[in-house]
Amino acid sequence: MSEVLPLLARIADAVAVRPVWEAATGYFAGLGFGVVNYGFTRFANERSIGNPEDAVFLTTGDDAYAKRYFSGGLFARTPAFRWAQENTGACTWAWVKEAYDRGELSEAEAAAVRQNAAMGVTAGITVSFPETSSRAKGAMGMIANPGLDHPEVEAIWAAHRQEILAVANMMHLKIVNMPGANRRRPLTQRQREALEWVADGKTMQDVAVLMQVSPAMVEKHLRLARDALDVETTAQAVAKAALLNMIFQKDDGSASAGLFARRVEVQPPVAAR
Numbered sequence: 001m002s003e004v005l006p007l008l009a010r011i012a013d014a015v016a017v018r019p020v021w022e023a024a025t026g027y028f029a030g031l032g033f034g035v036v037n038y039g040f041t042r043f044a045n046e047r048s049i050g051n052p053e054d055a056v057f058l059t060t061g062d063d064a065y066a067k068r069y070f071s072g073g074l075f076a077r078t079p080a081f082r083w084a085q086e087n088t089g090a091c092t093w094a095w096v097k098e099a100y101d102r103g104e105l106s107e108a109e110a111a112a113v114r115q116n117a118a119m120g121v122t123a124g125i126t127v128s129f130p131e132t133s134s135r136a137k138g139a140m141g142m143i144a145n146p147g148l149d150h151p152e153v154e155a156i157w158a159a160h161r162q163e164i165l166a167v168a169n170m171m172h173l174k175i176v177n178m179p180g181a182n183r184r185r186p187l188t189q190r191q192r193e194a195l196e197w198v199a200d201g202k203t204m205q206d207v208a209v210l211m212q213v214s215p216a217m218v219e220k221h222l223r224l225a226r227d228a229l230d231v232e233t234t235a236q237a238v239a240k241a242a243l244l245n246m247i248f249q250k251d252d253g254s255a256s257a258g259l260f261a262r263r264v265e266v267q268p269p270v271a272a273r
Contacts, residue, residue, distance in 0.1 A: 004163045011170045017058075017178055024171035025060050031156055031164070033124065033142035035061045037075065040129075040138035040176055042243055044085075049076075049137065053230070054244070056175065068119065075141075077112040079105055084128040084139035090165060092157050093124045094150045120146050123153045127168045138172050179245045187246055191225040194218055196247050199238045 007027055014020045025036045038058040043050030059066050069075055079096045099105050100113050116122065123144040131137060142164075144153050157164070187195075190211070197207040208215045226237045241247045 004166060008166060008170050011167070011174055014174060017175055020171055020174045021058055024167050027167050028142050028164070029060075031160060032145050032148050032152075034145050035059070035065065035121075035143040037061070037069070037141040037143070038138075038172075038175075039075075039140075040136070040172070042133065042136045044135055044137040050135075051230075054240075065119070074112055074115060077108045078116065079109045079113065080124075080126040080141060081139075082109070084126055085137065088128050088130045090125060090127045090161075090168075092150070092153050093122070093126070094154060097122075097150060123148055123150045125153065125157060125164070127165065129169065129172045136176075138176065140168055140172070177245060179249050187225055187228055187241065188221075191221045191228070192241070192247050192249075194221040195225055195234075195238050195241050198222070198234055199242065199247065 004027070007023060011020050011023050014023070021038075028036050036059070039049070039055060041049045041055035043054055049055055057070055059070070061069065075081055079099065080093060083091060096105075096113060100110060105113065121143050125142045125144075127140045127142075129138040129140075148156075193211060194207055197210055202210065204215050204218055207218045211218060222234050222237070225241070226232065226234060229237050229240050231237050231240055238247075
């Protein structure tokens with residue numbers, strides 16, 4: 001564990017998603033898990049993850065893998081996804097093979113297992129993070145490199161379980177406390193400022209004076225913020241922006257610059273049952 005402490009400190013000190021993600025996944029790659037998938041939503045319900053545009057999806061896989069796994073919703077049909085929805089903690093995927101062999105998986109899950117196997121995805125580890133909100137859910141899947149089978153993954157897990165969980169949880173806690181990226185369009189500095197003043201209880205006239213613009217311009221900023229957040233009222237915009245850590249943040253752009261590269265587009269998935 002002492003060897004992991006400097007890594008945890010580096011992740012804790014990071015101010016953007018990219019260095020957090022690269023530090024954590026670099027450690028996992030060193031253990032034999034070159035492809036790592038991560039997802040987090042604050043708008044989950046019993047049957048779905050909510051609007052995918054409000055969720056975070058990160059992967060170290062290439063574009064072709066991301067398209068197959070995320071865009072078509074394959075991840076939401078896997079037994080590991082169901083397990084992550086219903087549990088908190090971590091497990092290896094040995095149980096998936098055993099359940100498949102016994103015919104205990106649903107038709108959709110069995111098909112997803114076969115599709116994953118065709119891509120060389122068989123063994124791995126799933127981490128389902130504890131959340132303080134009933135609507136929030138985060139999970140991570142670590143895919144074992146080709147050539148690593150279930151017994152070998154079990155051995156890695158037995159030897160490094162505490163370190164893996166420490167790094168995974170630190171990564172998750174840092175990501176969820178950074179500003180969420182918006183797939184429609186980002187909030188501008190003036191839109192964020194207007195929302196912040198409204199959140200402080202200021203009237204439209206107050207905000208106009210504080211921002212040194214006309215009330216009509218304040219309303220324009222708020223309307224564009226509502227459109228960007230896909231909500232109908234300013235109160236909803238304030239609540240959603242606060243929930244996504246998009247307001248009351250340091251305005252240096254460093255944190256929100258990190259939902260990068262392979263933050264993949266997905267179709268709205270429905271949990272396999």
